[in-house]
Amino acid sequence: MAVTVVPTESSLRLVVVVGTSEQGDPIIKTRTYNRVKPEADAQSVFAVAQAISGLQEYPLNDIQLVVNNSLSEV
Numbered sequence: 001m002a003v004t005v006v007p008t009e010s011s012l013r014l015v016v017v018v019g020t021s022e023q024g025d026p027i028i029k030t031r032t033y034n035r036v037k038p039e040a041d042a043q044s045v046f047a048v049a050q051a052i053s054g055l056q057e058y059p060l061n062d063i064q065l066v067v068n069n070s071l072s073e074v
Contacts, residue, residue: 002074007038007067012045014053015062028061038067 012033019027033052036045045065053060 003071004074006070006072008070009034010036010038010040010045010065010067012036012049013062013064013066014049014056014060015064016053016056016058017061018058026061029058031056036065 014031014033016029016031017026018029021027042065046063049063050060053063
């Protein structure tokens with residue numbers, strides 16, 4: 001039984017450090033940008049993420065690309 005994988009949707013997450021807790025741990029917030037084209041290549045998404053992060057008030061901690069796929073039998 002063969003299975004096909006079809007990308008259905010993607011989202012970009014920018015993880016930023018918005019401060020420090022009383023214990024000295026970083027306070028993390030995630031900014032999510034939905035409706036990223038599933039066929040967009042990683043380099044382009046990364047470039048957009050860097051451009052967006054340059055407009056943010058807080059320092060960038062991580063860039064995450066979340067891809068959802070649909071599986072079906074052939």
